[in-house]
Amino acid sequence: MLRHIAQTRGVQTLIHSVFPPECLSCRASVASDDGLCGLCWRDTAFIAGDVCDGCGVPLRGDVQSGDRCDDCLRTARPWVQGRSALLYKDRGRALVLALKHGDRHDIVKPAGKWMARCVQDTLRSDVLVAPVPLHWTRMVKRRYNQSSLIARAMAGRLSVPICADLLRRDRATATLDGKTREARFDEMRDAISVHPKREKELEGRSVLLVDDVMTSGATLAACTEACLKSRAREVCVVTLARVAKDD
Template sequence: MSRLIARGPILQTFVHAVFPPECLSCRMRVASDDGLCGPCWRDTAFITGDVCDACGVPMHGDVQRGDRCDDCLSIARPWSQGRAALLYKDRGRALVLALKHSDRHDIVRPVGLWLARAVKDILRDDMLVAPVPLHWTRMVRRRYNQSSLIGQAMAREVGASFSADLLMRTRATVSLDGKSREERFAELQGAIVVNPKRAGEMRGRSILLVDDVMTSGATLAACAEACLKSQASEVCVVTLARVAKDD
């Protein structure tokens, strides 16, 4: 065993010599795996500082613990707290789209680290992590659920339990791109349920839902409501990116 462990750094050095680490965004060579180069890091809008307690969007001014942004004050959120790793714009948007549509699985591990940092102050004991589900027809076309990949990577980083199929989509909803807030919520009504085989796992537990992007929050709301109907004690959410209004 010790011999195998000793080989690890040597093997990694060999791999790096043949395949030098590259920036996740621009592919420029970088010093280590799973990172961004300096310019791309500066162009990626990571969320830091004071945030809305329900969705994680940055807030400015005299912000108190538990404060919510205007959107989360005007829309009922069935979850307790929420966080996001970055804003859905510039390099951040490009990374989300690459993960979602271009089979960029090399992005998964660093995203797991980013999400782990984002949720550190809302983790609960014995929290169960679950992704927003895809309908099986979309899963067949895409071959993977990006929310499940990043959720599992994050759960591994924080030491939480993960359930890939805790939730199910009962019908193939249409794309929500370009739809109004009201249309988004209407389209998701009743479309997500708890997997009957997993219902016992969530009863009385805190659930942490993971998705790639939050716009209106309609998808996360449908998932949270399904969890609460199945007697989850509480639901929190985290997304890789949050769509925010321009300042």
């Protein structure tokens, strides 16, 4: 075992001597493969402290355990808890878009680590991790599901089971960008279902849904409702980033 570790470290040292680690954002030299430089770390809005129990957005003032933000109070959430690793703005937004549209798979490992950290205190003992699915036509075009990639990285970090094909998108939904809240929920209605071959794995268990970004919560709500319809015990959600209104 020790010999294997030594060999692995030797390979890593060799790789780093040829390809020095770079910041995920600005490409400046950093100490590890999955890090941000000091400046980019400060400019990335990681979420910490008191958060909304429904979506993970930061809360201010006199906060009690289980409190929810105005958005989650206004829109009923079918899931029981939600967390997010960072706010969808500035460098955080750029990282998410690079992962989603830029083939930046080097972001997957650190994203999984950030997400694991924000859910570790709320993790259920019987949890089953599941990514938000893409329709097959979108999958062909993009070649990968970014939510599945970060779900695998997070699940590996937490040493919990994952079912990558638990959910499926039954129709090619239109992009939600630019749509109103009501239009987003209308577009996602009945668009998600549990894969028939996976229903027994789901029944009576807690599910942790994973997505890259939460805006209105319409996609996560559709996924949650599909899980509950197939008799999941409860559903929690986690996203890499959360869209939040500026104060």
